[in-house]
Ligand SMILES: Nc1ncnc2c1ncn2[C@@H]1O[C@H](COP(=O)(O)OP(=O)(O)OP(=O)(O)O)[C@@H](O)[C@H]1O
């Protein structure tokens with residue numbers, strides 16, 4: 146391949162933040178018409194590296210060459226001018242603006258000096274069609290779910306007509322169907338000669354879409370390999386060891402019912418949802434996006450109201466639409482949207498880990514700061530949170546490490562019923578196994594775990610029982626032995642009829 150095909154080259158890039166060496170010598174290059182995957186553990190430095198290209202950060206040392214020429218990228222405008230478009234891991238959209246306004250932010254078409262809304266919306270419509278997402282250009286971004294936000298981000302990047310497109314974990318929040326659409330778009334762009342930098346923790350996507358892979362470990366590039374490299378080899382390069390068992394579920398004996406949900410209904414959203422989770426059990430909830438899974442668990446946690454039904458913990462009713470009541474009863478929720486709901490971004494790791502426990506301690510009138518700190522240290526160590534120290538603001542943790550903090554705060558709080566909504570989204574393969582081990586420990590200690598996941602192998606690998614939701618109802622229940630990919634999918638696309646909870650659980 147000739148040099149003329151090289152769009153971009155990075156040599157010996159370094160970047161230090163207070164207390165953290167984020168990048169300690171990274172080399173990377175990107176050719177026309179290739180998908181170059183950046184692979185590395187949570188906190189390895191992937192997002193920091195691409196932020197050097199998008200103008201969000203400037204390197205402390207090292208060179209960036211674009212089209213063979215050394216360049217300084219000091220702002221988003223510099224980056225854009227060089228033909229680089231970036232889709233960030235943490236979204237960058239303005240919630241109160243419309244979809245069209247977000248796509249053309251700062252570049253709105255004008256007519257006689259005023260923004261030409263008609264044209265802007267028509268142009269946005271074309272882009273949204275191209276990415277295959279069904280959303281109105283006039284919808285407010287605030288109203289969109291996380292998958293649609295991602296597609297809007299992609300439409301926005303396409304509107305820039307970039308030569309280099311950087312995507313930081315674009316598939317983390319997408320369903321398999323949406324992933325296919327995204328891949329089709331990426332392949333078309335590649336054929337047009339665009340160079341694509343693609344970050345993912347889903348190893349199977351590498352062979353499916355990638356051409357080359359650069360592996361980053363602890364802020365250094367440790368190798369460049371073809372995308373066809375076997376997965377276990379990629380894992381070894383990435384974490385420095387091999388992973389024996391991806392789903393290490395150990396099933397303790399099942400105890401009494403801890404969580405009992407009966408006839409839970411929210412008109413127009415979910416209907417007559419009944420199930421139990423016992424001490425020691427992991428119950429998975431599978432289903433397509435829009436099946437009502439998140440809505441049900443948010444109602445169980447008191448974050449949303451419901452119209453009919455009951456939620457009980459150890460036989461006692463929990464007041465509805467009352468998060469405090471749910472927490473006092475021992476229910477915890479790790480939400481799918483960690484940034485919006487799970488964390489206080491401008492507080493420290495320690496404060497975030499202590500959010501739930503501190504609340505009960507303060508209520509009891511005593512705050513054991515030392516104990517608090519020791520507990521936070523222990524849990525952060527157990528989860529392998531990569532940070533400069535407990536005082537680091539959560540905002541500056543890598544995406545995967547933020548997720549570990551959300552999980553950690555409930556682990557600290559002695560939660561009896563832990564609800565996990567997409568718990569390993571954005572988590573690297575090694576850390577996933579660590580989270581599964583914690584789930585094992587929790588259930589071994591007598592807790593009940595309810596887990597929503599769109600990652601079917603994860604649901605099948607870690608659940609003792611799987612509930613499948615379709616169209617706001619429980620379409621069926623499968624034991625660990627019955628739960629195969631096919632059995633789950635068959636139920637997930639079924640049209641459940643009105644049944645009682647017990648009939649529903651037999652109805653497959
Ligand atoms: N603004 C900042 N201030 C302090 N530390 C930072 C800042 N930005 C990043 N870091 C640190 O730099 C390291 C690399 O983070 P980065 O976000 O690049 O990781 P990543 O490889 O993208 O991880 P993930 O897979 O979890 O997204 C982390 O230890 C992170 O805490």
Ligand SMILES: [Mg+2]
Nearest residue numbers: 192234543544
């Ligand atoms: Mg990242």
